[in-house]
Amino acid sequence: MTEFNQDKKTMSAILSSMAEGVLVVDRSSRIILTNKVAENIFLVREGVLLGKTFSRLPHYGRIRTMVGGVLKTGKEVFTETLIRPHTQIFRVHVAPIKGDNGSIDGAVAVLRDVTDARNFDQMRSAFVGNVSHELRTPLTSIKGFVETLLDGAMENNDLCRRFLTIIDSETYRLSRLIEDLLTLSSIESKERPMCLIPLCIAKSVFNVLNIMGPQISEKSLRVDYIYEPNLAYINADEDLLNQVLINLLDNAIKYTPRKGTITIRSRERDSRVVTTITDTGMGISRESLPRVFERFYRVDKARSRDQGGTGLGLSIVKHIVESHGGEVLVESEVGKGSTFGVSFIAL
Ligand SMILES: Nc1ncnc2c1ncn2[C@@H]1O[C@H](COP(=O)(O)OP(=O)(O)OP(=O)(O)O)[C@@H](O)[C@H]1O
Numbered sequence: 001m002t003e004f005n006q007d008k009k010t011m012s013a014i015l016s017s018m019a020e021g022v023l024v025v026d027r028s029s030r031i032i033l034t035n036k037v038a039e040n041i042f043l044v045r046e047g048v049l050l051g052k053t054f055s056r057l058p059h060y061g062r063i064r065t066m067v068g069g070v071l072k073t074g075k076e077v078f079t080e081t082l083i084r085p086h087t088q089i090f091r092v093h094v095a096p097i098k099g100d101n102g103s104i105d106g107a108v109a110v111l112r113d114v115t116d117a118r119n120f121d122q123m124r125s126a127f128v129g130n131v132s133h134e135l136r137t138p139l140t141s142i143k144g145f146v147e148t149l150l151d152g153a154m155e156n157n158d159l160c161r162r163f164l165t166i167i168d169s170e171t172y173r174l175s176r177l178i179e180d181l182l183t184l185s186s187i188e189s190k191e192r193p194m195c196l197i198p199l200c201i202a203k204s205v206f207n208v209l210n211i212m213g214p215q216i217s218e219k220s221l222r223v224d225y226i227y228e229p230n231l232a233y234i235n236a237d238e239d240l241l242n243q244v245l246i247n248l249l250d251n252a253i254k255y256t257p258r259k260g261t262i263t264i265r266s267r268e269r270d271s272r273v274v275t276t277i278t279d280t281g282m283g284i285s286r287e288s289l290p291r292v293f294e295r296f297y298r299v300d301k302a303r304s305r306d307q308g309g310t311g312l313g314l315s316i317v318k319h320i321v322e323s324h325g326g327e328v329l330v331e332s333e334v335g336k337g338s339t340f341g342v343s344f345i346a347l
């Protein structure tokens with residue numbers, strides 16, 4: 001095998017093992033080398049790009065300009081751009097190929113898909129924005145009432161008590177918010193290993209009904225629990241399962257008017273244990289329904305806030321259930337009530 005052929009073989013082995021798309025052009029902007037990833041990016045068949053100049057290919061506007069610039073100036077350039085027809089964002093790096101005497105013999109363009117990283121950045125900054133907003137609201141209110149008290153309202157006993165009660169509930173909201181955020185992040189980061197054991201969900205439901213007893217009687221709600229005898233066990237982390245049931249029941253209690261009814265059902269369907277919680281509450285509109293599991297989403301911000309809600313309860317439910325390999329469901333009709341459900345694989 002000649003040295004040239006060997007070089008070419010080595011080169012194409014290197015190029016084909018790269019995760020980036022590569023286009024090498026000569027000094028007249030003609031493509032002389034490429035790899036599979038680049039062909040996929042531009043949706044062309046193998047070998048189609050070779051020998052072509054950029055001006056003859058669609059979708060290359062930005063790269064063409066960059067390559068043209070590099071061939072002229074000999075200076076490398078970077079950019080991030082959307083390459084049609086994709087919706088992906090690529091980081092493009094174009095560097096000159098220089099000869100021994102410093103002449104510009106061509107250029108190499110390397111294209112890396114950075115869509116996931118950018119989406120992640122966007123999600124993270126949206127999340128930080130939401131968190132800051134949620135923290136600032138109760139803080140602003142606490143600060144306002146403390147200032148009013150210090151300005152003289154504390155001399156008036158009734159006012160003092162009223163404002164301190166508000167400060168107390170806002171502080172409670174702040175600490176719940178932080179607790180919920182910590183729960184979310186500990187499930188997400190998997191720093192707390194899940195302790196899966198075979199459990200009977202009916203036992204957990206009774207346990208949670210006991211915990212929530214005072215809230216239920218305070219609103220004179222009627223709660224029925226209907227479950228199949230000999231219900232299959234599920235593999236779950238007991239604390240996390242309790243948290244799921246508490247969050248769902250807490251909502252059913254909060255969003256159902258006094259004297260309403262809450263019906264909990266556990267049954268087996270297609271090798272899954274499904275538990276649903278149906279209330280006779282206000283219900284959720286069709287537009288809001290797909291969003292209720294999003295972080296911080298509240299159908300009625302003011303009302304939820306009055307109730308001390310953070311809008312994180314259902315996103316925690318979804319996270320926990322999905323990390324168990326289970327699924328969440330919701331159905332609702334405005335004015336009639338809602339049904340939230342969780343299903344786990346039956347043992
Ligand atoms: N059973 C329900 N009936 C009517 N609306 C509900 C019900 N459960 C949840 N929602 C709506 O979905 C939103 C999101 O619920 P989620 O539990 O995530 O937050 P929250 O209850 O407002 O706050 P938190 O659970 O942190 O106290 C609620 O604000 C409420 O508007």
Ligand SMILES: [Mg+2]
Pocket residue numbers: 247250251309313314
């Ligand atoms: Mg809730």
